[in-house]
């Protein structure tokens with residue numbers, strides 16, 4: 001029998017969130033972002049669950065992640081965010097995987113490949129409107145558009161950009177980015193270039209800048225049931241997909257004054273029951289959360305006692321009768337307990353992105369609510 005942390009992945013909630021987001025964006029196409037193992041939730045299972053509810057576009061970061069989905073039998077469109085590498089062009093054609101043109105050199109690679117092989121992978125142009133990561137710089141965009149116009153046989157079906165601050169209260173910078181993107185679309189139009197799929201929005205802008213929905217939205221975090229920040233209107237009914245929990249493996253009564261865990265930063269103020277939970281920071285538990293943090297058990301919160309260790313953490317259960325073998329909830333929601341991952345990330349100065357993608361290693365993923 002497995003003893004240790006578990007991440008129950010509620011696929012029915014994932015599908016629920018997909019439907020809520022789909023409605024929010026007026027039925028637009030959703031490119032479900034399932035990179036980084038679907039933000040720690042399990043890429044293959046999540047993709048299959050979304051595909052069975054009609055989602056027909058998925059985004060990953062690496063080409064290997066795309067291959068994993070194809071090998072698992074996913075037939076839908078798959079888009080790769082990472083920088084294009086010329087060595088993968090042939091496989092991308094064979095496996096119908098859509099690539100990213102984020103520099104004029106990338107377009108040259110695809111044009112060269114087409115000249116040699118008479119075929120092209122599907123590609124989208126990525127414009128850097130202010131993220132300053134991957135993307136064609138604004139002052140190079142016009143020349144790339146011209147090159148694309150003159151190139152024959154390149155299957156360029158999309159154009160997109162990425163927001164740096166769409167989940168913030170001050171949307172000045174995001175609106176500047178939107179203006180830049182619109183100016184590029186205008187230039188493309190003037191050159192007679194049209195793109196089947198224009199996309200810009202992520203979770204933050206779905207809530208904060210609905211006017212940038214274009215033809216498709218690239219959504220990750222909202223599908224997993226967390227809000228990207230506390231500066232977006234939390235006005236849609238999304239449910240946490242991951243329920244992260246760990247088992248109580250030992251309980252002991254300690255006297256007031258007893259010190260618990262590394263560094264001696266926590267001491268029992270009165271006689272109390274200290275439970276040992278078999279989950280630690282090596283399993284993805286957010287270590288800084290011991291400072292003021294808590295777990296939920298039988299519908300009540302109990303403080304974490306002392307520093308979180310690599311494999312275990314301790315909880316101050318007071319006078320509660322605690323059953324060895326039962327689980328405590330770290331974050332997520334079940335019939336009796338609820339603790340939002342956003343509460344933890346806000347308290348420790350992190351983000352749900354960091355906390356969810358950290359869940360890996362020895363944590364057992366259990367998929368529930370499959371249809």
Ligand SMILES: Cc1ncc(COP(=O)(O)O)c(C=O)c1O
Nearest residue numbers: 033162202203204218219220221
């Ligand atoms: C290019 C790109 N688009 C969309 C997303 C999805 O963002 P979110 O999870 O905030 O919806 C990401 C995630 O980091 C991304 O890198």
